[in-house]
Amino acid sequence: HFHDPELLLVAEKLRKKKPDAIIIYDMHEHFSSQIMTKEWVPKLIRKPLSSWIHKKEKRAMQVCNAVIFAEESYASNYPEYRGIKSEILNYPTWQPKKQVLKEEKFTFIYVGDIVIERNVFGMLGLISELKNRGYNDLQLKLIGPVDSSLECQLNDEIEKLGIKEDVKFYGRIPYDEIWNHY
Numbered sequence: 102h103f104h105d106p107e108l109l110l111v112a113e114k115l116r117k118k119k120p121d122a123i124i125i126y127d128m129h130e131h132f133s134s135q136i137m138t139k140e141w142v143p144k145l146i147r148k149p150l151s152s153w154i155h156k157k158e159k160r161a162m163q164v165c166n167a168v169i170f171a172e173e174s175y176a177s178n179y180p181e182y183r184g185i186k187s188e189i190l191n192y193p194t195w196q197p198k199k200q201v202l203k204e205e206k207f208t209f210i211y212v213g214d215i216v217i218e219r220n221v222f223g224m225l226g227l228i229s230e231l232k233n234r235g236y237n238d239l240q241l242k243l244i245g246p247v248d249s250s251l252e253c254q255l256n257d258e259i260e261k262l263g264i265k266e267d268v269k270f271y272g273r274i275p276y277d278e279i280w281n282h283y
Contacts, residue, residue: 106132106154109161116164126162127169129191131178133158138218207239210282215247215255215270222258229262242282244271 103112104127112124133155137147159179162168167185170176176186209228215221221243228241247255247270259268271282 102127104129106158109158109165113161113164123167124165125167125169126165127171128175129171131172131175140217205238207236208282209239209241210244211241212244212279212282215243215245215251217251221251221255225255225258225262225264225268228264228267232264232267239267241268242271243268244274244279244282246273 102125106128109126112126115122115124133151136142136151136154139147142150155178159181162179162182162184165184167187168179168182170186170188171191173188173190176188179186209224211219211221211224213219224241224243228239231239241264252270259265
């Protein structure tokens with residue numbers, strides 16, 4: 102049971118060595134579509150690379166006994182896949198209401214991997230713009246893992262924008278603790 106698309110290549114080799122193995126691909130994202138948004142991939146080769154990856158992925162998926170799709174739209178990209186298909190949507194589970202004190206400041210919360218592709222610099226820009234417009238009682242909570250080099254860049258940007266007191270990094274925290282922030 103794996104979710105990294107590059108491990109499909111391992112799945113093909115595993116199938117040859119262990120023909121009776123049960124192999125499940127847990128597709129967390131539509132990898133070939135994501136290539137189109139990657140700034141580090143030269144624009145000229147994004148489309149052909151995305152197409153090549155999609156073809157390779159479709160071929161390699163055939164050795165899997167089952168594929169779990171994290172979004173409803175993913176399955177439509179693989180109509181020829183004949184194994185077991187299941188959708189397990191990546192939504193938060195219901196949590197009982199918690200009695201917590203309301204924040205004194207208006208609070209923006211981001212939960213997930215803190216990466217450029219998810220517009221973390223845009224979030225900082227939003228806080229800065231709101232502060233410049235006179236909204237002073239606000240804060241941004243960033244909950245999730247962040248690469249140390251990106252964190253340095255973010256701290257530099259936070260310092261430059263003058264919002265050091267308004268942005269807090271929490272790192273990865275247990276799922277049930279996230280609800281205290283919400």
